[in-house]
Amino acid sequence: MRVLAAMSGGVDSAVAAARAVDAGHEVVGVHLALSRAGGTLRTGSRGCCTIEDAMDARRVADKLGIPFYVWDFSERFRDDVIADFISEYQAGRTPNPCMRCNEKIKFAALLERAIELGFDAVCTGHYASLRDGERGLELHRAADDAKDQSYVLGVLTAEQLAHTYFPLGDTPSKAVVRAEAAERGLLVASKPDSHDICFIPDGDTRGWLAEKVGTATGDIVDREGHVVGSHEGAHAYTVGQRRGLHLGVPAADGKPRFVLEVRPVSNTVVVGPKEALAIGRIAGARLSWAGAEPLTDEFACDVQIRAHADPVPAQAVRGEDGLIVTPVEPLDGVAPGQTAVLYDGTRVIGQFTIDRTESAVPVG
Incomplete structure (x- = not known):
């Protein structure tokens, strides 16, 4: 299989690429340049997709003996992720730029180009698993609950899942990945994970937005x-x-x-008051299914509203206006613009962007 390995410069994507090579695939590494700020450098765990990250990815590719390229996706990233982030905040919503990046960049723009060039799949260091189900390919949680990233991958469609490869999905812990990287002699073995929004590396979202929109x-x-x-x-x-x-x-x-x-x-x-943050119902129209669609318009599920939130049992109803989800117990502090990902056990059913919420606590 011809595999395009998306190499961020971190330890996860490095080990994922190495495992793809070990599996006998024809692997080519690619780093996505998402910013045209030529002096962008990483500061500890802040920022990603920087010059330093590109150099780290190149060194890993050299160590693995695979071809390596840097692709400039900065314009697409600016239009599909940064501009969306700004417009969502201006509309009073709270967006998740990582979801948009996975949806629009890593598994849309990158995958489209990969297929055009004859690759069979895009390989990433995400912690999630793909399994064959009765109705086709399914996206599942990773073996390591603490590192599970199925939430941010909930935007993937059945067609995209058919061309993805997650070598880390069955890995029991991040410590195992770091140990493997060290054993392979990869210099990124102890590199810190990236945090915060990649295009706001100093973490000052309020100041950044004030500069952009006044x-x-x-x-x-x-x-x-x-x-x-x-x-x-x-x-x-x-x-x-x-x-x-x-x-x-x-x-x-x-x-x-x-x-x-x-x-x-x-x-x-x-x-x-804090108790007024309790939300008894959420709804949204921008939805997608990670594999086969539900067989009925009303179905039981678990709903998760943040990457590291606990899933809550719920009932979902699909109608002309999108999806309405009623959890068995109120959700805490839900904002329009957030993404709700629906699960059936470990399997991701699909996701939607929340545009309406209903408080569980009436005014007065």
Whole structure:
């Protein structure tokens, strides 16, 4: 099988590429240049897809004896991931750029080019598994729950899954991967994992957004509409946020308040008690299925709303307006723009972008 190994410069993709070589595949390594900032360098665990990462990936490819290329996907990344991130915040939603990157870049743009060039599959260092099911190929959680990345891969379609290769899916732990990298003599064996949003390496999302979209003073109100503070840009706030509110009017019960809603049209931020973050129902129209679609319009599932959140049993109903999911117990702090991934045990059923939520706690 001809395999294009996506090599980020980290230990996971390095070991994945090495295992693909050991499996006897014809492997070519490729690093995706996602930024045209020529001086971009990595700082510890912050940032990725930097010059340093490209050099690390090249050294691994040389060690493995495979061809290596750097492909410039910066324009596509800017349009499909960064621009989407900005527009989602401007619309009062909380986006997940890693989901968009997997959907639009790694398993759309990259896979499309790979197939055009005659490759059979794209290999990545994601921790997830592919299995043959009764109705076709299925995406499942990885063996290591702590490193499982099936959530961020929930955007993949049946066609994309047919051309993907996840050599790390059955690995019991990240420690095993690092030990294997060291045994192979790969210099990235002890390289720290990347964290935060890759195009905001300093972690200051609020400052980055203010620079991109500007600031505009607005009101912070409680659930009854009473003004309790002010802000310099609603886009800087996310549902569930507690810190940095600087409210001028304390709550009557003296308890801390949290962001419950962001209203971009009126440039208003709504705050309230923690219990008001409990969400009894979520819905969305932008959905996809990771393999075969459900056989019925109503089905039981587990719903997961963050990469490292616990799945919650739920009932899903598919209709003309998309999917409505009702969990058996309220979800905590859900924001429009987040991705809900549905599971059947370890199998990923599909995903949708949340655009509507219903509080489990009525006003008053």
